[in-house]
Amino acid sequence: MSTAPLGSRPGPATGHREAAADGREWVVDAGQVWAMGAGLVLLVVGALLGRPDAALLGVPAVLGSAWTLVSRPGGRVRVDARLAPSSDGLHALREAAPAPEGAGGSGVAGHGDVSRGDRLETVTAVQTLVAGGSLVARLDLHAPPGAGTVRVRAIRPGHRAAEAVVHVPLVRRVDVTATSVRTGAQPLFVVVHQGIGAGRRSQPGREDAGTVLVLPKPRRVARLPLPGRLRGLTGQHESRRPGSGGELRDVHPFQPGDSPRRVDWKVTARRSPRLEELYVRRTMALGEAVVTVVVDSRDDVGPDPATWSGYHAIRADDATSLDIARQAAASLAQGYLATGDRVGIEDLGVRRRAVRPGTGRRQLDRVLQQLAALRPEGEPPDRLRPPRVAAGALIYVLSTFLDPEAAVLARGWRRVGHTVVAVDVLPRLRLRGLDRRHRIALRMVRLERQDRLAELEASGVEVVRWVDEEAATAHLQRLSRLSHRRPVAGTREVGAGHQVAGRRTAGRSR
Amino acid sequence: MNRGASIRGGRSSTRLPRVEIALVRPVPGALVRLLPGLFVLLCAPLVGADVWTVGGAGAAAVLVVRRPASPVAAVVSLLVGLVVLAGDDLLAVGGSGDGRSGWRLAGLLLTVHLVLRTAELASHVAWRARVELSVLGRVLGGVLAVQAVAQTVLLSVLVVRSVTDAGEPGAGAGQEWLRAVAVGGAVVISLLAWRLGGHILRTRRRDAERGPSDHERLFRWHIG
Known part of the structure; x- marks a missing residue:
């Protein structure tokens, strides 16, 4: 895996839809014309009336305007935007992957250039969901002789845009930074730029810094529960x-x-x-244990219920349910793969996305890539049968459980003998500012959801709430202690509900 | 439930996280926007100290700060010239200025020029933008270059006048040839201005036919 610096290759001149090949794209400022007009009037009137004092007041304006006639910028402003190779809170790029279908572009191979927006760059978010990391784009500004100044406006969805007037002595490098708690594919920056100089301005241009794929940062989980049945003749578990x-x-x-x-x-x-x-x-x-992580990517809801309708934007500094699910799944996958177990990923939203159970470091890379690529894709088709999982696998179902499908699947797997852990990834809700209708609707949704989770627990599925990471880790460790204990008659097994005693476990053996 | 949720619409952007651009010694855009108004106010005591002048300067300062791209700055320079024209000759030898009128004119040359140039810069700067100090230094460098010429011309006029008026004080002898040179220069400059004006008009007509691009709208919206 290469970590070549992105700045090693100069980016092509792109995004100048209105740019001409020469300086014809530069237009004279209206203020310059007015200043010259006023100066000429003063000069002529002062000369005609024999008043050099009045005429002299027109001299600076006329001289300045005359200077613009001879000092026209001879080229165009060019901006190359790319992801910075490293930055605070984010690792250097780990690899550059061709953009998936539908992401646009032709998928240029190689490192170091995201200026066309046709590739996905992969970065690793180091910060947790709470702390947030920084996305840094590097702008290479090129101004022709005579311009000297470039006006730059950096835009990112969910952020307040920043604008600056930058001194550019032919070439200048500027970093643009934004904080992000989001994972997955996301646009980096759009930069609108305009050259200024010699009483002129260039036609504004637009440069897209491309799309980045931010991988979830796994959280270290010390011990994890094991399935009821281990597979193979080798592994770390007895x-x-x-x-x-x-x-x-x-x-x-x-x-x-x-x-x-x-x-x-x-x-x-x-x-x-x-x-x-x-x-x-x-x-x-x-x-070895076989673990299947089933992620429900059909929903991506933020902490503000008013945004659940999809008509309001989720704030960029709010982690969504899918961000939490990505982090939870990455933590679980890393924990199991570190002990030599096999981990696979299933997606409830789209059937074609699945990572078959595997082991090793490369499997972790595949899992992280897959998790980062998860996103809701319209109305998902109805499932006729649950995703296929290996016999005896431990199944984690990561969902908001706002609808019954994930819970139905979890109960079904539990019924056929799998150990199932339901991970609730609904963010901590922010109820401030909700109107009465929203509150009533939310109350109904929460009641249904609580019933659903209670039914899950009653059917023998453990429910872990991941939004409180410390509590979730402690819960998993508690389950781990239970699952590692050798079952004897009368004890409770992991995956069994609170009211289900160990009578079921007596006849089962690993 | 948010099936296929996308970021659409927008709520209040007051608390949204902000994109940061790393700059070298930046100054707030608001300060740059205020500069032309400040220089307009500085013009007032140099032109005259009466209430009308100060009031007019205040109004012009507010206008040029709010709309730096408008012709207000040019109109201010024109008005300053007309006020000077309506008063006594500031360069008259033995005039009423007690020797300070020359300094007043030099100050006016500088401040009027600064009004024009800072208004030109401010027309590209949003209130919430940031401007690198070197950009201001670049503008100041251009101003100083032009001022060097203008102040030299001022000094030359003073010297010529002191020489020509030495024989007949107050008669203004020798003004005719100077006036002829000035008129000739004005005609040449007017021809150049005609050419420049034609170019500008053609450009503006072309822009009007094409309409502003999305990027231009972005900048215009932000500048206000």
């Missing part, structure tokens, strides 16, 4: 099946197929001094 690699299971008389190296001579000498029978030490097998 399974309940006999095998090799794990702790002592029992001491058993030697049978055909047992390895002679497992013979425990001390036990054999104690139990069978005449060596009529050999005893072997049998151990537990190791295994």
Whole structure:
């Protein structure tokens, strides 16, 4: 994975729709014309009346205007905008990926240029959702001789635009910064620029700094729960099946197929001094967990319920439910992959997006990329069957649970024996400023949602609220302790509801 | 529920996070916008100290601050010239100025020029924008270059007048040839202005036919 600096290649001159090849794009300021007119009047009238004092007052205006005749800027203003290679709160670019279909452009290969807006640049948000990070774009301003000054206006959705008049001695580099708590694909900056100089101004131009794909920052989770059944013969976790690699299971008389190296001579000498029978030490097998993270990307709601209709913009400094879901899923994936487990991603919104269970560092990269690419895409089609998950997989369902679909799926998986954890990613709501109708509507939605979550818990699905990260981590660790405990009759297993006792667990073995 | 939610519309932008542009020694745009008004006010005591002058200067200052792109700055320079024309000759040898009228004229040359140039700069600066100090330095450099010529001309006129009026004080002898040169110069400059004016008119007509682009609207909206 390359981390080549973005500034290594000069960007092409783009975005100058109105630019001419020469200085004809420069127009004289109206104020300059008026000043020259006034100066000429004073000069002529003062000369005719023999009043050099009055005539002299017209001299600076006329001289200044005459200077503009001979000092016309000879070119055009050019601005190249690109993502800065590193900045406060954000890592350097990790890789440049071609833009997905529909993102526009042709997907130019290589690093270092986002000026055409036709590629997605991938950055990693270092800051948490609460703290926010900084997106920095680097502007290379090129002004022709005679201009010297460029007016720049940087625009970003959800932000107040900034405007500046910048001194540009032919070439100048300026950084533009905005804070962001959002993850996923998002526009960087749009820069509108205009050259100023010699009593003239150039035609305004527009430069798009492109789109960036901000990856979610995983949160470190110390211990995570395990599914009811482990898979494979290798892994970091001890399974309940006999095998090799794990702790002592029992001491058993030697049978055909047992390895002679497992013979425990001390036990054999104690139990069978005449060596009529050999005893072997049998151990537990190791295994790996299969975890499927199901993200409900159909909704992307902010903390302000007034924006849920889609007719009002969500503030740029508000983390949405999908931002929280991305961070939660990334944290879970990182936690499991770090211990050698297999993690896959399923998307409830679009069926084609799925990361099959895998393991390793590359899988984490794939998962993060996939999570960052999640976004709502219109009205999702009705699902006829739930996403396919591996047998015995631990399933996390990340949703706002504002509608029943995710809860129905979770209950279905639980019914067929999966361990299911529902992660509630609804942001902490901001109720200030809601009118009466909104409050009534919100109350009804919340009542339905509470019933839905209660039903989930009753059916044996653990519900974790991720918006309080500390509490969520503590909850997961509690589940982890329960899941790592070896079940015996009468104890409760992870995934079982509070009212469900360990009677179900007695007949199950890993 | 927000299916396929997109950022649309907009609420009050008062508390929205702001995009930051890293600048070298920036000054607030509001200060730049106020500069032409300040120089208009400085003109007032140099032209005259009566109430009408000060009141007019105040009104002109407010206008030029609110609408720096309007012709107010040019009109102010014209009015200053007409007021000077209506009064005594500031360059008359042995006039009523007690020797200070020359300094008054030099000050007026500078302040009127500053009004014009700062208004020109302010017409490109929004109230909430920021301006690099070097931009102001660049404008000041242009002003100083022109002022060097203008003040030299002023000094030359004073010297010529003192020489020509030395024989016949107060008679204004030798004014005719100076006047002829000035008229000739004015005609040449008028021809140049005609050419420039034609170019400007053509440009403006072309712009009017084409209409403002989206980017121009953005800037215009922000400048107000």
